[in-house]
Each structure stands twice: as C-alpha cells, then as structure tokens.
Amino acid sequence: MVRLIISCMDYRLSQEVMNRVKDENDIIIRNAGANIYELKDRLKGINADEVVFLPHTDCAAMKLVNSAIKDGKDVDKEIDEKLVAQFRGKEFSSLQELEKLNAEIGEKMLKEIFPNAKITTELIDVNKIKIPQKKTRYYLLKPQTRYNDEIIGSYVIQAFDKEDVTADIKIAESLGLKLEKSELG
C-alpha cells in the first residue's frame, strides 16, 4: 500500500500535512504550489494506491503565477516553464479562481498518472486552520521525514531528489527564506 501526500511548501501547512499521515511509509512531497505539473515524470515512477492532494488558498506560488500572467511581471525562465506556463491560456479572473484551477488541473493530472489510485483533493482554506508562528527559513527534506517543532512554522520542500525542486528553491529564495537544513544532496 503506497500512499502519497502532495502539498505546498507553505509554512502554514505542515501540521495539516502531518494530520493526514497514516503510516510511517507514507510519501510526502511538497513544492511551491502543490505543483503536479513539475512532478509528473517523477510521479510516473511511483506505484501509488492512494494520493492525498492538498493545494491551499492564499498561496504565494499562485500569486506569482497570477502576477506573471495577469500583470506581465517578469519571471525566471525555469519557474515559468515548471510552474507558470501550464496556466497560460486558461481562464481565471482572480487569485481564488486560479487556486481552484490549480486544484482541478492537478487532480486531472494525478488521475492520468494514477488511473487506479484513490485520489482525494482538498483545497485547504488557510483561514480555517491553526496558523503557527512563521519562521523565515526553509528545509529540504526527504519524502519520509516527519516534522519536529523546529520544522513546524518553517517552509518545507520535500522531494526524492534536489533536481526535482530547483524551481521551488528559487521561489523560496525569492521569498527571502534562508535554507535551514538539507537532506537532499
């Protein structure tokens, strides 16, 4: 039984992610925006039985997409390719609509990648969860690492390989976050 939990690196979500872990072998993957598009090739190598997909509201990654597409703001080429481009030509007129679209597009891709898995999508409303004290730092963690009190309130990028999250590291740095600890290469 392989269970995947996929969410955003946002500092507010760590407890929510932990609340959904059922087994020590559950695989947690977190990047900027719970961005499935970037993960596609990596996910194809996993034989998942269940996927819990957790995008969220008030997402900094979606704000970046919104300002790149709606305001024409310059964005790093790699961030554009791996995050922004999938939303070009799609219809949305507000950040809220973009966040819903992100959940829909991500779920659709997950169904294609894992046609036989049980897929649960929950767009987490950050107004309805307990928010920890924000720490302006980020961790690069392996998929099976669980969080201690130091990690809660920090940003968490979680992946099999650092190569999978190079765009997300750029986004974390652009948010002014400092790397606290890396388990990835």
Ligand SMILES: [Zn+2]
């Ligand atoms: Zn986010």
